[in-house]
Amino acid sequence: MAAKNVSAVVSGAGFAAAFWVALDKACRQRGVEDEGIYNALKDGSPLVERFADFISESALRVFAIWKTIKLGLHKSPEAYENTFEAASFRISDYARKILKKISVSQTEVELDLVKVTPAGLDLKNPTYQRICDRAIELGLEKCPREVGPALRLAYQNQPYREWLWVAMEPEAGSDGVLRVFGVVRDDDELWLHALWFSPRSTWRGDDRFVFVRPRK
Numbered sequence: 001m002a003a004k005n006v007s008a009v010v011s012g013a014g015f016a017a018a019f020w021v022a023l024d025k026a027c028r029q030r031g032v033e034d035e036g037i038y039n040a041l042k043d044g045s046p047l048v049e050r051f052a053d054f055i056s057e058s059a060l061r062v063f064a065i066w067k068t069i070k071l072g073l074h075k076s077p078e079a080y081e082n083t084f085e086a087a088s089f090r091i092s093d094y095a096r097k098i099l100k101k102i103s104v105s106q107t108e109v110e111l112d113l114v115k116v117t118p119a120g121l122d123l124k125n126p127t128y129q130r131i132c133d134r135a136i137e138l139g140l141e142k143c144p145r146e147v148g149p150a151l152r153l154a155y156q157n158q159p160y161r162e163w164l165w166v167a168m169e170p171e172a173g174s175d176g177v178l179r180v181f182g183v184v185r186d187d188d189e190l191w192l193h194a195l196w197f198s199p200r201s202t203w204r205g206d207d208r209f210v211f212v213r214p215r216k
Helices: 002-029 034-042 045-061 077-086 093-099 128-137 147-154
Strands: 067-071 109-116 163-166 178-186 189-197 208-212
Touching: 002 034, 067 147, 077 093, 077 147, 093 147, 093 178, 093 189, 109 147, 128 208, 147 163, 147 178, 147 189, 147 208
Parallel strands: 163 208
Antiparallel strands: 067 109, 109 208, 163 178, 178 189
16 A cells, blocks of 8 residues: 555656646746746746636536526426426336425526536446546536436437436435436437436446536
C-alpha cells in the first residue's frame, strides 16, 4: 500500500511540475516577464477559478445536447398519469409507484439532456454509483426524477427497441429494491418503465443513460 501511495504522489508531482513548466512557457511566449507571472500567481484563486471554468466547459463540449425538455408542464404526478392515459402511453406498475412519490416542478423549467454510455465514460462493468460519479466528475448532473415522465411524453419518436435509463436518485419500492425510470419503446408501444438493480449490479458498456448538461 505504501509503495502505491508513493507512486501516486510522484505521479501527481510530475503532472503538477509539467503543468507549471508549460504554463510558464506559454506566459513567456506571450511576453509576460517574471514579475507579471509572480503577481498573477501570488493570489492564485481567481486564476484557479477561471482555469476550472475552462476545464469544465471543455469537458462539457464532449457531451452534445441530445434533447431539451421542460419540467413543470404537469403540476402533479396525477396530471402526468392522466396525460399518459389520454395519449395511450404505457406505464409499468413499479414506474407508477415511483411516479406517485416524485416531486413535480410548479414552474416551467428547461433542461438540456445528454445520452451517455459507460464505455463513453471510459468505464468497464461499472456500478450505477460509479457511472453517476464519473459523469458528475465530467461536469454533468443527475436528473430530477420528473425527467422520467417528462421525457417519456416529449420523446414520441423514440427508435424501435431503444432503452434509456434516467440517471436519477434511485427510489426504493415497497419491496426495498432500488429503481430508476426507464424510457422505452418496445414493439409499437411507448413505455415508462422502472428498472430494479442492487448497488453491486454492473452495467454493460453500451447501456444508455440520460444526464443533465447544466447551463452556464
